[in-house]
Amino acid sequence: DTAVSQTPKYLVTQMGNDKSIKCEQNLGHDTMYWYKQDSKKFLKIMFSYNNKELIINETVPNRFSPKSPDKAHLNLHINSLELGDSAVYFCASSQAFSSGDGETQYFGPGTRLLVL
Amino acid sequence: QKEVEQDPGPLSVPEGAIVSLNCTYSNSAFQYFMWYRQYSRKGPELLMYTYSSGNKEDGRFTAQVDKSSKYISLFIRDSQPSDSATYLCAILTGKLIFGQGTTLQVKP
Numbered sequence: 001d002t003a004v005s006q007t008p009k010y011l012v013t014q015m016g017n018d019k020s021i022k023c024e025q026n027l028g029h030d031t032m033y034w035y036k037q038d039s040k041k042f043l044k045i046m047f048s049y050n051n052k053e054l055i056i057n058e059t060v061p062n063r064f065s066p067k068s069p070d071k072a073h074l075n076l077h078i079n080s081l082e083l084g085d086s087a088v089y090f091c092a093s094s095q096a097f098s099s100g101d102g103e104t105q106y107f108g109p110g111t112r113l114l115v116l
Numbered sequence: 117q118k119e120v121e122q123d124p125g126p127l128s129v130p131e132g133a134i135v136s137l138n139c140t141y142s143n144s145a146f147q148y149f150m151w152y153r154q155y156s157r158k159g160p161e162l163l164m165y166t167y168s169s170g171n172k173e174d175g176r177f178t179a180q181v182d183k184s185s186k187y188i189s190l191f192i193r194d195s196q197p198s199d200s201a202t203y204l205c206a207i208l209t210g211k212l213i214f215g216q217g218t219t220l221q222v223k224p
Contacts, residue, residue, distance in 0.1 A: 004159070033211075040124070041202055043160065043214040056211055090159055105212060107159030 003027050004108035006091050012114045013081055021076045021111045023091030031055075032074035033092040033105065034066060043090070049074055050096075081115045088112050117142050122205050122215025131224050135192040139205035139215045142186065148208035149181050151190045154217065155201045163203070164190070195222045 004025045013019055025032060033056075034046040048056035049068040063079040074091060091108040122139040129135055137151075147168055152160035164179040166172045166188075172179045178191040188205055199222050205215040 035212075041154075041204075041217045041219075043204060043217070045211045045213075048211060092159075103208070104162050104165070107161065109159050110157075 002109075004091055004093055004106050006089075006108040006111050008111060009109065010112050010114075012116065014116055015081055015083060017081050018077070018079045019081060019113070020078070021089055021091075021113075023074045023076070023108060025072055025091075025093040025106070025108075027093055027095075027106065029093040029095050029106075030071060031094045031096060031103075032068065032071075033094075034074065034076050035090040035092060035107075037088040037090060037110070039087070047074075047076075078113075081113075083115050086113055086115045119143060119213050120205060120207055120215040122218055124216045124218060126219040126221060128221045128223060129195055131195060131197060131222055133195050133222070135190075135195050135199070135220060135222075137190040137192075137203050137205070137218050137220070139188045140186055141188065141207055143207075143209075144183065144186060146207045146209055149179070149188045150206040150208060150212070151177075151179055152204040152206060152214075153201045154204060160204055165208075192220075195220075197222050197224050 031050045033048045037043045047066045052068045065077045068074045088110045092105045094103040094105045150165040151163045153163045154160040169183045176193045180189040202217040202219045204217040207213045
């Protein structure tokens with residue numbers, strides 16, 4: 001069974017469109033994350049939710065809005081897509097919020113977004 | 117200055133070589149240091165992590181932290197073609213802060 005899954009795997013869309021990416025984890029974890037990996041493979045955190053509560057919100061445009069309907073799901077909605085949003089988006093989860101106690105984060109396979 | 121710096125490579129070595137991957141970091145308060153491995157078109161997976169200074173060994177892999185110089189290293193002994201991947205160092209401090217990743221190719 002896949003621990004952290006994302007849909008869709010690939011997303012090609014036009015500039016200005018609105019799209020959503022879904023993430024689900026079946027590990028029973030309390031905390032979920034969204035990361036963005038650019039074309040140079042630099043991976044940077046965007047958001048983190050712990051028990052459905054937003055706890056990390058990095059400097060991300062307001063066009064990006066995460067939503068956690070329950071502990072097992074964290075979705076990412078992107079409004080008015082721009083060329084610069086093209087990247088690979090990874091969802092991850094951990095048992096608890098990684099406050100520095102060595103919590104391992106498990107990553108999904110990624111969603112490759114291409115904005116034309 | 118970036119919080120974590122890593123040479124992106126690429127690094128190409130023959131099979132059986134010893135590989136050394138390195139990162140530097142800026143904040144001496146960091147305590148948890150991690151290495152993730154990412155195969156092409158896959159998500160990163162945790163390879164090893166160390167707390168504070170010292171070495172940690174797991175099979176052919178050794179992670180080393182030198183807090184005095186703010187330097188973290190990953191050594192791979194007897195490298196195999198299956199080790200070909202991107203290796204990302206990361207600091208855990210309420211969130212994961214990643215280096216840019218080093219792409220490694222091990223040639224048969």
